[in-house]
Amino acid sequence: MHNYDNYQSASALSKETLAFLVEHTIPPSPVNYSVIYHYLSQRNSELTAEIDFQLTQKNALDGVLLDDLFVKFLSNSDDIENNLLLPFEKTLSQTLDKIDDQAQSEEVILANLAKADHALSDEMLHKPLKNIVNFLIGTISHAQKQHQQLSEELAKTSEEVTSLKSKLEESREEAVHDALTGLLNRRGCDDKLQALDINDRHSSLVIDIDDFKKINDTFGHQVGDKVIQKVAKIIKSSVSESDLAARYGGEEFLVVTPHRSISQARELAEQIRLSVADLKLIQRKSNTFLPTITVSVGIAELANDNNWPSFFQRADQALYKAKNAGKNCCINAS
Numbered sequence: 001m002h003n004y005d006n007y008q009s010a011s012a013l014s015k016e017t018l019a020f021l022v023e024h025t026i027p028p029s030p031v032n033y034s035v036i037y038h039y040l041s042q043r044n045s046e047l048t049a050e051i052d053f054q055l056t057q058k059n060a061l062d063g064v065l066l067d068d069l070f071v072k073f074l075s076n077s078d079d080i081e082n083n084l085l086l087p088f089e090k091t092l093s094q095t096l097d098k099i100d101d102q103a104q105s106e107e108v109i110l111a112n113l114a115k116a117d118h119a120l121s122d123e124m125l126h127k128p129l130k131n132i133v134n135f136l137i138g139t140i141s142h143a144q145k146q147h148q149q150l151s152e153e154l155a156k157t158s159e160e161v162t163s164l165k166s167k168l169e170e171s172r173e174e175a176v177h178d179a180l181t182g183l184l185n186r187r188g189c190d191d192k193l194q195a196l197d198i199n200d201r202h203s204s205l206v207i208d209i210d211d212f213k214k215i216n217d218t219f220g221h222q223v224g225d226k227v228i229q230k231v232a233k234i235i236k237s238s239v240s241e242s243d244l245a246a247r248y249g250g251e252e253f254l255v256v257t258p259h260r261s262i263s264q265a266r267e268l269a270e271q272i273r274l275s276v277a278d279l280k281l282i283q284r285k286s287n288t289f290l291p292t293i294t295v296s297v298g299i300a301e302l303a304n305d306n307n308w309p310s311f312f313q314r315a316d317q318a319l320y321k322a323k324n325a326g327k328n329c330c331i332n333a334s
């Protein structure tokens with residue numbers, strides 16, 4: 001196992017990682033880099049086992065597989081920052097400081113040597129001494145140039161680490177958000193739920209766009225996507241910061257309202273339902289209005305549910321009743 005706190009082993013591992021990416025023709029994206037770095041460091045036995053399995057099966061390590069492994073093993077942990085980038089950054093900055101100190105002492109030595117050179121006359125008597133001083137000036141100037149070069153290279157690496165960190169942050173965000181709407185995805189929602197106490201009073205809304213298949217069939221999938229985005233926007237602007245809003249399936253959304261009663265959740269559901277029904281959408285291509293978009297909502301309050309799925313299932317059953325009751329309505333779970 002590699003020692004992450006050690007600059008030399010971290011940079012050796014980094015080279016091995018790049019060589020592995022090249023050998024397996026894997027694009028060196030931050031996600032791919034992180035997964036392979038972790039694989040080669042053997043820090044995560046499950047991740048290592050999965051990749052070893054793919055390699056023994058002679059399966060290509062493609063972007064989809066590496067994305068999945070990243071989401072499964074790395075995206076939600078601080079492992080990359082804490083064990084990979086932070087020590088690397090620390091060592092980088094210490095090395096940069098040392099090199100800068102060195103360059104400063106060289107500057108002082110060079111100034112002193114220049115003074116000595118100036119003080120020595122061109123007389124034959126001083127010639128050997130002058131030669132030595134000039135030799136030292138040449139050698140130290142050369143070393144100083146090399147240190148400056150190294151310092152520039154390290155500064156560049158430091159910028160790359162900063163950019164890798166922000167890309168990692170982006171991919172972490174992407175892993176828990178739905179790309180179409182920007183709402184939490186199922187995984188993001190599950191993660192956030194962990195911060196809530198299942199024994200507290202919470203309510204949930206399952207919101208489903210009515211007759212969505214017809215919208216797709218009549219206006220096309222792209223318009224369908226726009227409708228999903230518009231409904232998501234209404235949900236996003238209706239919920240409060242403490243609420244969790246997720247796209248839970250194709251045209252289905254889940255909102256969890258922590259510490260709110262079913263009647264408060266019902267008010268929110270009605271507000272969302274009415275706002276959606278108020279939408280006026282035009283299909284640009286044909287310049288025609290879309291029919292009124294409506295949603296049905298099932299609402300439940302936590303009661304003796306000892307797990308989240310059974311709580312959401314009750315809201316889902318209420319949604320089913322709302323659909324059967326003619327749609328465009330909200331129904332509370334019994």
Ligand SMILES: Nc1nc2c(ncn2[C@@H]2O[C@H](COP(=O)(O)OP(=O)(O)OP(=O)(O)O)[C@@H](O)[C@H]2O)c(=O)[nH]1
Pocket residue numbers: 208209210211212213214216220221222223224225228249250251323327
């Ligand atoms: N445009 C688009 N369509 C999607 C997406 N995900 C799922 N769908 C479609 O959504 C439709 C859902 O259809 P149904 O489950 O029959 O539901 P519905 O037509 O809304 O009927 P009710 O729920 O009974 O009101 C299917 O045609 C899916 O193909 C998506 O991301 N974009």
